[in-house]
Amino acid sequence: MTGVKFHRPIALLAGILAIFAAVAPIDLGVDGLALGDHLWSRMVFGILGVTALRDSQDTPQPANAIWNLPFAALLAAVEIVDLAHMSGVRGWGFFCGIGGVWLSAWRTVDIVIARTPTRGRRAQFMRLLVPMIFGATLLVMWETLAISLEVPKVILPTPFAILLRLVTSVPTLAADFVQTAQGVIAGYAIGCGAGVLIAIVIDRVPFLQRGLLPLGNLVSALPIVGVAPIMVMWFGFDWQSKAAVVVIMTFFPMLVNTVAGLSAAGHMERDLMKTYAASYNQTLLDLRLPAALPFIFNGLKINSTLAFIGAIVAEFFGTPIVGMGFRINTEVGRMNIDMVWATIVVAGVAGSLFYGLLALVERRATFWHASYRQGVM
Amino acid sequence: MLNALWQGKTLPVLAVCAVLAVFWYAGSVWLNADMQRDAFANAGKADFTMAELIDGTWSQERPKLPTPGQILVELNKTILDTAPTSKRSLVYHGSVTVSATLLGFLIGSVLGMGLAVLVVHVKSLDRSLMPWVVASQTIPIIALAPMIVVIMNQFDITGLVPKAVIAAYLSFFPVTVGMVKGLRSPDPLQLDLMRTYSADRLQIFLKLRVPASMPFLFASLKVAVAASLVGTVVAELTKSEDGGFGARLLAGSYYGQTIQIWSALFAAAACAWVLVTLVGIADRLVTRAMGARP
Amino acid sequence: MVRSESASPVIETSDLSLTFETGDGPVHALSNISLTINKGEFVSLIGPSGCGKTTLMRVIADLEQPTEGSVSVNGMSPHDARLKRAYGYVFQAPALYPWRTIGKNIALPLEIMGYSKEERAERVCKGLELVNLTGFEKKFPWQLSGGMQQRASIARALSFDPDLLLMDEPFGALDEIVRDKLNEQLLRLWEKTQKTVVFVTHSIPEAVFLSTKIVVMSPRPGKIHDVIECHFPRDRTLDIRETPEFLDVANRVRQGLREGHSYVD
Incomplete structure (x- = not known):
């Protein structure tokens, strides 16, 4: 199965653009060819242009030559970012360079x-x-275009500016993260724990299962974050109210997934336990809980995102002057958009790390499951 | 007959709801009792019966936990007894939220399906962009909402559009992920069959991939429409002058109007339920039209 | 009738009937089954699908309740026999738990029945040896072939040393060559352990090759059509399948199956 092929036109266009960048004016207001300026940049673009044009040819190349273009593109990418940070670099050659870097x-x-x-x-x-x-x-495009098109900082700060802000505000961001993480972790642990436990409890009562499952499915689709103002009223501004929101948000997905998981064990496996005259607890521990693990992990993974959403949104409703949701809300008001982005970066990294950790534990715990047996990740 | 009720879902659900209601009323008494005692003390009423106390906790103006009855009364007042154009009407706020939700959901799902088609056919997009789309599902991208509202405000884009943009990007990612999964769901045997007919890519796409993707698409549409509503509500927290459920929640939390918060919450939940149910009905219609078992 | 085995009955059923209530009306899965299985016998239940052979086995194992008639296993009700762990059951599929190693899978019934750690280790070792799986103890089921998995499941059924082995089409999903091999191994095993075996199959050569008694069943309602005794030497090999005696018995079984079928349609 092959994808749509446009390798050759891409390389060709990249080459042409890079050659333009090598010879066209890079600085704003300089007419005609100013080959003397930015000599190093022109050389880099020239190399990129030649390698891209060679790459676009059908003639077979030596095996190691295939990596020439990527290296030239990397060099040119560094160069274009460097150029973007110089004042006055707005010539059309520069924009050709951006195009050339993108296509290569x-x-x-x-x-x-x-x-x-x-x-x-x-x-x-x-x-x-x-x-x-x-x-x-994407970052290179963002950086170069945002600078050269003079996008105001209050609308879209450049990645570099965000990084700078991130590095210089580590104490604030760390305090925010700790504040929010408290609510996330406490709420997540209680909500997921309660979900699994209640699922096990109602497992013995089919009547309750039939009553709770449709409700659980329904509640999972509702905008539960809306309970945040109520929780803030009940449990105060601190992390406890955020944890309460997270508990409510994570409980039902966990319940529904665990109940589904507990019925995942096959008939034959259950009959097998019956032939051993195994007790309910033995069947639960030896068969049904292990068989439910993939479902439980599914719930845990869904909930990891939900927990962060719950805690951050709950902080929009009121919090002591610390916390990621608080930070986003206030810095947006002050138009410190770079700080908002820095907080979002932290939230994103934290969210994906949490998820990644869960995925790792899942691989360890359910290595036997069909989805992992065939080696490739 | 009774047995059928017992074995079915209706009776258990009703029973669980009834138990919840009992707990709710009891919770109202428990949470509001202190305030009620203070109220009696302030009124100089030293001795009061248990019945009076309970009755008081169920009819406070700003209770810690309003009873379901109080919420229903408030819902009735703000939905039926108030003109839908009034800013006090939940119908008005509901229409603000739902219209932004629907617009955003529509844009987000169409874009999501479009990207899914591209991803399935263009390998470089699949390998380079798709991991980011999948990763987006693991991070709270809803945190972007306040920023988007404020920035669009800078360009004098206010009202429906910023909210719809947020609703759109929140529905975009799950729809893309679900649709890609669906378009990839035909097994090698089914694809080989198409190849034995020497079907071209378009035919394989229309006759095999698209029908196979429908269950996945609709499952993710349900998730997406719920996420859209949450996104709209959160956007309304940042810019509350346009109204909407989010604005109602925020105003309620400012002024301690718990009954207003709860009724807004109930109304938002009802809207979410209706939207998800509508997607569910569309799901059933489409799958039935394609000859799936009902 | 010649009885080569000692004639103490292990399983006795009389006038056993089982009717499933379904949406399309009652289905008579078993009707008036009277059967005695003696100690040390190898009894095959054979018949077309829907004849109730698996159901009969499940009734014996107390996985299904009869609507009429009586069953006894070791002189007890199947329920009591199950609680006393009277039998080992081998299913159509290995049904090994994928999260346990082969060794741990074989140890599963021992854990449930509360055997000590040392005894478990010893019995697992013995079980692996019995089914020629020594050295595979630490492997996971999905790392083994289908035939090896089914052998492990037999070892699991034998691990707690029940006198009775119930096997429900254990080799049905395997290819012919593997199946022949396992049949021979099973025969050796039966000879060595002196167990009573009830074996459900739909393969005529398998039934004839393995059994001391073949019960031919017919469907709708599920009933016993014929009971055929066959006594080939205990140390027989697969070559016996070419002998006229073998073909005679096989023909009689085939005849029975055909007759059972004829008054259905």
Whole structure:
């Protein structure tokens, strides 16, 4: 199965744009060719242009030459970011350079994909590399375009500015994170724990199951974050009220998933336990809980995102002067958008790390499940 | 007959609801009792019966926990007895929220489906963009909402559009993920069958991938419409002058109007339920039209 | 009739009937089953699908309740026999728990029945040896072939040393060559352990090769059509399937199956 092919036109266009960048005015207001300026930049773009044009040819290249374009693109990307930070760099050659970098990054992605083996460690690495290249390209585009098009800081700060803000505000961000994390962790633990326990309790009472499951499914679709103002009234401004919101948000997904998981064990496996005259508890511990683990982990993973959403949104309703939701809300009001982005970066990293940790534990705990048996990640 | 009720879902659900209601009323007494005692003390009423206390806790103006009855009365007042154009009407606020939700949901799902089609056919998009789309599901992207509202405000874009944008991006990601999964769901055998007919890509897409993707699409649409509503409500917290359930919640929390908060919450929940049910009905209609078992 | 085994009955059913109530009316899964299985016998239940052979086995195992008639296992009700852990059951599929190693799977019934750790280790070791799986103790089920998995499940059924082994089409999902091999191994095992075996199958050669008694069943309602005794030497090998005696018995079974079928349609 092959994808739509436009490798060659991409490389061709990248090459042409890079050649333009190498010869066209890079500075604003300079007419005609100013080959003397930015000599190093012009050289870099020239190299990128030549390698891209060679890459666009059909003639077979030596095996190691395939990596020339990615390296030239990397060099050019660094160069274009550097140029963007210089004052007065707004010439059309510069924008050609941006286009050239973008297209050669696209071609690079194709090259990496084509060279990715189907399995093994190398495949895992390269599969991770591709989205990284994509993300880096996006950041380069963001940085260069935001500066050169003079997008106001209060609308879209550049990645570099955000990074700077992040690094210089570590104490504030850390305090915010700790404040929010308290609510997230406490609420998550209580909500998920209660979900699993109640599921086990109602497992013996089918009547309760039939009554609670439709309600649980219904509640999972409702905008529960709305209880935040009530919880703030009940439990005060501090993290306890956020934890309460998180408890309510995470409880039902956990309940529904665990109940589904407890019925996941097959008939034959249950009959087997019956032939051993196993007790209810033995069947639960030896068969049904292990069989429910994939479902329980599914609930845990869904809830990891929900917990962060619940805690952050609850902080919009009132909090001591610390916390990620508080930070976002107040800094948005003060138009410190770079600080907002910095907080969002922290929230994103924290969220994905939490999720990643869960995914790792899941792999360990349910290694036997069909979805993991075939090696590739 | 009775047995059928017992075995079915209606009776158990009703029973659980009844138990919840009992607990709710008891909770109202428990949470509001202190305030009620203070109220009696302030009124110089030293001795009061238990019945008076309970009755008082169930009819406070700003109770810690209003009773379901009080909430229903408030819902009745703000939905039926108030003109829908009034800012005090929940119908008005509801229409503000739901219209933004629907617009955003529509935009987000169409874009999501479009991207899914591209991702399935363009390998570089699949490998480079898709991991980010999937990762977006693990982080609270709703945190972007206040910023988007404020920034769009800078450009004098207010009212429906910023909220719809937030609702759109919140529905966009789950729809993309679900649709890609669905378009990939045909097994190799089914694809091989199409290949034996030497079907072209468009035919494989229309006759196999799209029908196979429908269950996945609708499952994610249900998630997406619920997320859209949450996004709209959160956006309304930041810019509350336009009204909407979020504004109602915020105003209620400012002034300690608990009954107002609860009724807004109930109304929002009802809207979410209706929206999810509508998607469910569409799901059933589409799958039936495609000959799936009812 | 010649009895080569000692004639103490292990399983006795009389006028056993079982009717399932379904949406389309009652289904008579079993009707008037009277059958005696003696100690040390190897009894095959054979018949087309829907003849109730698996149901009969499940009634014996107390996984299904009869609507009429009586069953006794070791002189007790099936329920009591199950609580006394009177039998080991082998299902159509291995039904090994994927989160347990082969060794731990074999130890599962021992854990449930409260055997000590040392005894468990010893019995697992013995069980693995019995089914030629020594060295695979630490492997997970999904790392083994289908035949090996089914052998592990037999070891699991035998681990607590029940006198009675109930096998429900244990080799049905395996290919012919693996099945032949396992049949031979099962025969050796039966010879060595002196267990009573009830074996459900729909393969005529398998039934004839393994059994001392073949119970031919017919469907709708599920009933016993014929009971055929066959006594080949205990140390028989697969070659016996070419002998005229073997073909005679096989023909009689086939005849029975055909007759059972004829008065259905």
